[in-house]
Amino acid sequence: MSDSPISTEKRGDILIVTSNNPPVNALGAGVRVGLDAALTQASADDGIKAVVLICAGQTFFAGADITEFGKPPVEPILTDLIPKIEAFDKPVIAAIHGTALGGGLETALGAHYRVAVPSAKLGVPEVKLGLLPGAGGTQRLPRVVGVKAALEMTAKGDPISATQAHKWGLVDELAEEGALLDTALALAEKVKAIRPIPRVSERTISPDDAAIEAFRKENARKFRGFDAPAANIACVEAATRLPFAEGIDFERTEFMKLMFGSQSAAQRHIFFAERKASKIDGIASDIALRPIAKVGVIGAGTMGGGITMNFLSAGIAVTIVEQAEEALNRGVGVIRKNYEASAAKGRLTTEQVEKAMGLLTPSLSLDDLSDCDLIIEAIFENMDVKKEVFGKLDAIAKPGAILASNTSYLNVDEIAASTSRPQDVLGMHFFSPANVMKLLEVVRGANTADDVLATVMALAKKIKKVAVVAGVCHGFIGNRMLMPRQVEANKLLMEGATPEQIDRVHVEFGMPMGPFQMSDLAGVDIGWHRDPTRIESIRDALCAEDRWGQKKGAGFYDYDEKRNPTPSPRVAEIIEDFRSRSNMPKREISDQEIIERTLYTMVNEGAMILEEGMAQRASDVDVVWIYGYGWPVYRGGPMFWAGLEGTPKIVEGLKKHGFTISPLLAEKAEKNEGF
Ligand code: 3HC
Numbered sequence: 001m002s003d004s005p006i007s008t009e010k011r012g013d014i015l016i017v018t019s020n021n022p023p024v025n026a027l028g029a030g031v032r033v034g035l036d037a038a039l040t041q042a043s044a045d046d047g048i049k050a051v052v053l054i055c056a057g058q059t060f061f062a063g064a065d066i067t068e069f070g071k072p073p074v075e076p077i078l079t080d081l082i083p084k085i086e087a088f089d090k091p092v093i094a095a096i097h098g099t100a101l102g103g104g105l106e107t108a109l110g111a112h113y114r115v116a117v118p119s120a121k122l123g124v125p126e127v128k129l130g131l132l133p134g135a136g137g138t139q140r141l142p143r144v145v146g147v148k149a150a151l152e153m154t155a156k157g158d159p160i161s162a163t164q165a166h167k168w169g170l171v172d173e174l175a176e177e178g179a180l181l182d183t184a185l186a187l188a189e190k191v192k193a194i195r196p197i198p199r200v201s202e203r204t205i206s207p208d209d210a211a212i213e214a215f216r217k218e219n220a221r222k223f224r225g226f227d228a229p230a231a232n233i234a235c236v237e238a239a240t241r242l243p244f245a246e247g248i249d250f251e252r253t254e255f256m257k258l259m260f261g262s263q264s265a266a267q268r269h270i271f272f273a274e275r276k277a278s279k280i281d282g283i284a285s286d287i288a289l290r291p292i293a294k295v296g297v298i299g300a301g302t303m304g305g306g307i308t309m310n311f312l313s314a315g316i317a318v319t320i321v322e323q324a325e326e327a328l329n330r331g332v333g334v335i336r337k338n339y340e341a342s343a344a345k346g347r348l349t350t351e352q353v354e355k356a357m358g359l360l361t362p363s364l365s366l367d368d369l370s371d372c373d374l375i376i377e378a379i380f381e382n383m384d385v386k387k388e389v390f391g392k393l394d395a396i397a398k399p400g401a402i403l404a405s406n407t408s409y410l411n412v413d414e415i416a417a418s419t420s421r422p423q424d425v426l427g428m429h430f431f432s433p434a435n436v437m438k439l440l441e442v443v444r445g446a447n448t449a450d451d452v453l454a455t456v457m458a459l460a461k462k463i464k465k466v467a468v469v470a471g472v473c474h475g476f477i478g479n480r481m482l483m484p485r486q487v488e489a490n491k492l493l494m495e496g497a498t499p500e501q502i503d504r505v506h507v508e509f510g511m512p513m514g515p516f517q518m519s520d521l522a523g524v525d526i527g528w529h530r531d532p533t534r535i536e537s538i539r540d541a542l543c544a545e546d547r548w549g550q551k552k553g554a555g556f557y558d559y560d561e562k563r564n565p566t567p568s569p570r571v572a573e574i575i576e577d578f579r580s581r582s583n584m585p586k587r588e589i590s591d592q593e594i595i596e597r598t599l600y601t602m603v604n605e606g607a608m609i610l611e612e613g614m615a616q617r618a619s620d621v622d623v624v625w626i627y628g629y630g631w632p633v634y635r636g637g638p639m640f641w642a643g644l645e646g647t648p649k650i651v652e653g654l655k656k657h658g659f660t661i662s663p664l665l666a667e668k669a670e671k672n673e674g675f
Contacts, residue, residue, distance in 0.1 A: 006034025059098025123159025130264030134255030138235035266636030300331025306434025510632025643674020
């Protein structure tokens, strides 16, 4: 018996070539060798008049095998195999189900006909890995779907439905679900004698400079900082200008540049990091999970409402509890308004809105949570109040119910100790707005049971979150690393930097906003002592003058009615005043010093988090920063970036400013390696 993932079966004069390479039929070496052999078999056999290429399992080829990237190529390579399919002298029909992605769709484009079930999705997501479709996709796709659609598909990377693909001519025939092979065989029968065989590379395409220019302009903001979108656009443009073979050469050169650049390495790192994050060290992947059919949420404020929406959208019933009727009604109203806004944008149907709202039970009594399988507390950050709530929950919740706190800083073990069942307690730290942000820090207490942790990690996937396990420490992973950044940013103001300069350095680095822009957005007054006469910091002075951030039209910046920021002369005065009062000499601060003191310090804190075992692995820290704070994905997260920047350089930079270096970071620097 052969262990090749490719098997063949002759049905009449059609050869059915089936790939079975779980989980996603990636086009690894074994698949390519098998496909090549199948072509040889079909070529040698005069009794074969056409070939149907189909996949077993969940999906058609979901792309090249990403784990092979960066390693020496194994023949036959995809860029040779696809032209061989296209040049084949008997018709080849690709039969698509699941996802035809990247090299998978490129293989289908090399085939002469494409059949798909309506539920299939087709796309070239390479741009999300910092790449471009490098097996002829940028040259063949525009010849089939046109310039505009090809730009959308390559430079943004989102897949399209088979129905859309059918409309655009990318799919020749739609098959009924379950009848893919039969439809492909029928088509093979119909076309087996047709000559010339239609080959995409032989189609012509006209230049469309206006469309390309408009697309570049429209998406300039979205593509800021990324190399790959521009390269994808350039390749599509080349398809409209160059003969096919030259276009392929152009594509190859651009692909290689991206493949060996740091951005793609970072983006591929994050692809695997995101998937690894869901795995819990030391817990068997087949551990029995607790069923979660009903969720309780305590608090109908911004956080509680957002958390609730995640579950409703996933079809899970929620009971939401508030203390006062007015607050409850307001909270439920906001949830409805958010859903209706999505419906207005065409993202949801009215039925979907009503279905979600129908799963919601508002209540004024904690007693109504007695039938919930998971209860999430989302009230304000105060240990005494949280302990009181958990004490009550202990008496109300059914045995085995999971009790979670949405705290962003507080000690989950202390909260758990206020119940008689600390094994059922953990932290579920959502990020605001909780219905939008993808990150969920799942905080594992000292006594949290394995099945409780595993249940919540699995549930996170169901509500479309990227979850990371964190240990109990102040601020967990994300907010803990934010602290040294904030402290240094504030010190830098005193020493002579401006909020604009510090924010600019962060935005140029690729962050969506800098520390002071973030402060203005979140509210400068968060955590303020609320005493306008007690002014001990620049922040206190701002708060005392009602400069609470965007919501007040003033914070570290001045804002107009449309919330456009401008540098504030008043803030400059406040800073100046503080500086002179503390006898701090003003000096020129370089952008590099800002990087050293606000970004290198984050790496240092991340290393301490790893040393203390508060994160399972460095890539988890990266996932937190990418999905929770908008760290530029093309820099791969702070720990991956440390490797790009060079750990020796980081240590040197930190030492210059007198920081204590984490032993783990020092060790990495000594060996000149990343995390
Ligand atoms: N190569 C290698 N492994 C892959 C892979 C690929 N292309 N795609 C997925 N996998 C692995 C995942 O790492 C994961 O492994 P794990 O179980 O060990 O963690 C496993 O397959 C299952 O993946 P998911 O958890 O993502 O499964 P889902 O069912 O949620 O999603 C999917 C399936 C939509 C196919 C998703 O995996 C996906 O988007 N894959 C990447 C598709 C892609 O980017 N293709 C382009 C590749 S680049 C290319 O083709 C270059 C060419 O132009 C030359």
